[in-house]
Amino acid sequence: xxxxxxxxxxxxxxxxxxxxxxxxxxxxxxxxxxxxxxxxxxxxxxxxxxxxxxxxxxxxxxxxxxxxxxxxxxxxxxxxxxxxxxxxxxxxxxxxxxxxxxxxxxxxxxxxxxxxxxxxxxxxxxxxxxxxxxxxxxxxxxxxxxxxxxxxxxxxxxxxxxxxxxxxxxxxxxxxxxxxxxxxxxxxxxxxxxxxxxxxxxxxxxxxxxxxxxxxxxxxxxxxxxxxxxxxxxxxxxxxxxxxxxxxxxxxxxxxxxxxxxxxxxxxxxxxxxxxxxxxxxxxxxxxxxxxxxxxxxxxxxxxxxxxxxxxxxxxxxxxxxxxxxxxxxxxxxxxxxxxxxxxxxxxxxxxxxxxxxxxxxxxxxxxxxxxxxxxxxxxxxxxxxxxxxxxxxxxxxxxxxxxxxxxxxxxxxxxxxxxxxxxxxxxxxxxxxxxxxxxxxxxxxxxxxxxxxxxxxxxxxxxxxxxxxxxxxxxxxxxxxxxxxxxxxxxxxxxxxxxxxxxxxxxxxxxxxxxxxxxxxxxxxxxxxxxxxxxx
Amino acid sequence: xxxxxxxxxxxxxxxxxxxxxxxxxxxxxxxxxxxxxxxxxxxxxxxxxxxxxxxxxxxxxxxxxxxxxxxxxxxxxxxxxxxxxxxxxxxxxxxxxxxxxxxxxxxxxxxxxxxxxxxxxxxxxxxxxxxxxxxxxxxxxxxxxxxxxxxxxxxxxxxxxxxxxxxxxxxxxxxxxxxxxxxxxxxxxx
Numbered sequence: 001x002x003x004x005x006x007x008x009x010x011x012x013x014x015x016x017x018x019x020x021x022x023x024x025x026x027x028x029x030x031x032x033x034x035x036x037x038x039x040x041x042x043x044x045x046x047x048x049x050x051x052x053x054x055x056x057x058x059x060x061x062x063x064x065x066x067x068x069x070x071x072x073x074x075x076x077x078x079x080x081x082x083x084x085x086x087x088x089x090x091x092x093x094x095x096x097x098x099x100x101x102x103x104x105x106x107x108x109x110x111x112x113x114x115x116x117x118x119x120x121x122x123x124x125x126x127x128x129x130x131x132x133x134x135x136x137x138x139x140x141x142x143x144x145x146x147x148x149x150x151x152x153x154x155x156x157x158x159x160x161x162x163x164x165x166x167x168x169x170x171x172x173x174x175x176x177x178x179x180x181x182x183x184x185x186x187x188x189x190x191x192x193x194x195x196x197x198x199x200x201x202x203x204x205x206x207x208x209x210x211x212x213x214x215x216x217x218x219x220x221x222x223x224x225x226x227x228x229x230x231x232x233x234x235x236x237x238x239x240x241x242x243x244x245x246x247x248x249x250x251x252x253x254x255x256x257x258x259x260x261x262x263x264x265x266x267x268x269x270x271x272x273x274x275x276x277x278x279x280x281x282x283x284x285x286x287x288x289x290x291x292x293x294x295x296x297x298x299x300x301x302x303x304x305x306x307x308x309x310x311x312x313x314x315x316x317x318x319x320x321x322x323x324x325x326x327x328x329x330x331x332x333x334x335x336x337x338x339x340x341x342x343x344x345x346x347x348x349x350x351x352x353x354x355x356x357x358x359x360x361x362x363x364x365x366x367x368x369x370x371x372x373x374x375x376x377x378x379x380x381x382x383x384x385x386x387x388x389x390x391x392x393x394x395x396x397x398x399x400x401x402x403x404x405x406x407x408x409x410x411x412x413x414x415x416x417x418x419x420x421x422x423x424x425x426x427x428x429x430x431x432x433x434x435x436x437x438x439x440x441x442x443x444x445x446x447x448x449x450x451x452x453x454x455x456x457x458x459x460x461x462x463x464x465x466x467x468x469x470x471x472x473x474x475x476x477x478x479x480x481x482x483x484x485x486x487x488x489x490x491x492x493x494x495x496x497x498x499x500x501x502x503x504x505x506x507x508x509x510x511x512x513x514x515x516x517x518x519x520x521x522x523x524x525x526x527x528x529x530x531x532x533x534x535x536x537x
Numbered sequence: 538x539x540x541x542x543x544x545x546x547x548x549x550x551x552x553x554x555x556x557x558x559x560x561x562x563x564x565x566x567x568x569x570x571x572x573x574x575x576x577x578x579x580x581x582x583x584x585x586x587x588x589x590x591x592x593x594x595x596x597x598x599x600x601x602x603x604x605x606x607x608x609x610x611x612x613x614x615x616x617x618x619x620x621x622x623x624x625x626x627x628x629x630x631x632x633x634x635x636x637x638x639x640x641x642x643x644x645x646x647x648x649x650x651x652x653x654x655x656x657x658x659x660x661x662x663x664x665x666x667x668x669x670x671x672x673x674x675x676x677x678x679x680x681x682x683x684x685x686x687x688x689x690x691x692x693x694x695x696x697x698x699x700x701x702x703x704x705x706x707x708x709x710x711x712x713x714x715x716x717x718x719x720x721x722x723x724x725x726x727x
Binding site for chain 1: 575590704705711713
């Protein structure tokens with residue numbers, strides 16, 4: 001038995017797992033229309049590579065990865081692209097985003113699938129396959145798996161498969177492990193092949209005995225260790241699970257890979273297996289529909305299925321349903337645009353909420369600085385201080401108190417005797433700081449561009465002046481050279497010659513006239529003749 | 538008596554030498570205040586403060602020749618930060634009412650009206666306009682700071698300012714607000 005290391009804080013809210021875990025995973029029927037968002041992962045949204053009117057096949061790439069932190073998106077079924085436009089998406093803002101709408105043709109015909117022998121293939125080829133199959137972390141962060149599964153000269157000691165699923169109500173990972181343990185373990189083998197860790201640990205909370213048994217059976221002979229952990233929210237948080245299983249703490253502002261650990265979700269391992277062994281892209285996932293519905297259950301549904309249709313499959317929401325929660329009650333958010341939004345890779349659960357199941361929180365009272373939140377914080381932060389700074393919009397101070405280590409798990413909200421919505425304050429402060437950073441970066445770029453423009457204008461002015469000076473200098477030099485060599489201008493020379501010729505002719509005429517005159521008296525030696533001669537004739 | 542004077546003189550000489558050395562060795566290049574002020578400004582280079590860009594304004598503020606509440610795009614936030622930086626009393630931008638930071642705008646060229654005169658290209662402080670003589674111009678939305686300098690420069694009035702809306706990537710969580718409700722069973726005050 002492996003020794004477990006306790007992480008700081010944590011809470012134990014009512015689990016509510018059995019509602020949806022009694023029935024097996026059901027396959028959701030093919031919907032008429034599927035809406036596939038291009039932004040289903042962290043990083044740049046995919047670029048559409050199909051046009052309206054194109055016919056696409058199931059599993060065909062319809063959006064290509066844009067840049068390094070990005071992955072592809074795929075057609076979940078065969079059909080015709082009917083629109084590429086803004087559509088409601090599951091997001092806390094309720095804002096629409098760019099989506100590709102596909103009208104299903106009902107044939108559900110696959111595109112050509114190309115499995116890969118990962119044992120002999122180049123690791124980079126395996127990673128390229130993962131990128132083009134659209135594989136992202138399905139634990140919630142939706143970070144591109146091909147970027148994460150790159151050791152990049154780092155030595156990985158421990159690979160952790162996260163099957164804790166600590167959030168109440170959600171059972172999608174539980175059911176996946178129960179029913180498809182062999183495929184998950186096969187996916188973990190591929191990950192282990194890429195990362196070459198010394199040990200592989202599979203962490204599961206002990207409220208899932210069937211899943212633990214199934215995973216233990218699947219791990220026979222692989223050397224992977226299934227570790228059971230006591231139920232304590234949020235043991236499924238990446239850094240908390242790492243602490244729990246290895247005793248190592250990820251330093252503030254760093255990633256697990258910096259301490260030689262890599263953590264991945266069970267759903268991700270399953271999609272890795274499907275991509276490598278079957279050449280299938282991520283076009284479906286398991287989602288829990290629970291809460292105030294008549295038949296809570298897990299469904300395997302195509303990405304792009306309207307969430308409303310899935311709620312209908314679970315028997316529909318009861319009349320007293322007030323709203324729908326996406327994700328769990330601790331970390332999830334209210335679905336503002338109701339149930340038009342499609343299923344995306346990130347969504348593992350929809351809870352129909354009613355005032356009976358989720359009574360409205362009493363009005364917030366002033367903070368009494370009891371520090372119960374600090375005792376419950378699994379990141380060892382001081383939520384009461386962060387609340388103080390967030391409330392007064394003292395963003396620098398909040399950042400200095402490591403606000404960005406907060407995982408928004410909601411433990412502080414849960415224990416607060418004054419019912420203060422602490423996480424709402426932290427989310428507000430985080431997004432304000434992020435916006436400020438973006439503005440600062442934009443200002444810095446504008447300054448650089450302005451300075452470059454000024455530099456360019458100065459340079460152009462200098463270049464123009466230099467050109468003018470050069471021209472003037474060339475002209476002056478040419479003149480000087482002409483004067484020095486004595487070579488006359490051809491035009492001047494011709495003129496000079498004409499003048500010279502005219503002078504010669506005039507002289508000759510004069511001489512003729514002089515010869516025709518009668519001889520004059522003898523000229524005096526004083527040169528009187530000369531004087532006469534000069535007289536005009 | 539003499540020894541006391543000598544000690545004091547010696548002390549003065551030594552300390553004077555140390556101070557003199559320090560003033561050369563640790564000399565501050567340029568005015569660090571200008572850099573700090575410039576880092577606070579939004580770098581739109583719009584000239585609405587009456588100076589030819591953010592840097593000249595920063596220099597003027599640092600030299601005490603300009604008020605720290607002249608930056609219109611930055612609004613009261615920038616004015617507040619500058620007042621804090623300079624240790625002076627905060628005065629709102631544009632009189633007593635004060636203005637918040639302007640919503641971010643980008644310039645847009647109506648391409649059917651553009652005559653390709655390059656007048657806007659010459660005034661754009663961040664080189665965000667692409668085009669050449671007798672060719673249609675267009676504005677690159679990302680580097681455009683929304684300074685509006687190109688709007689009056691256009692002889693055919695084909696440039697308009699469009700507010701930049703929120704999208705999922707730029708959306709921000711709101712500050713938590715609560716509805717206040719009057720308790721029903723409260724006794725009326727006398």
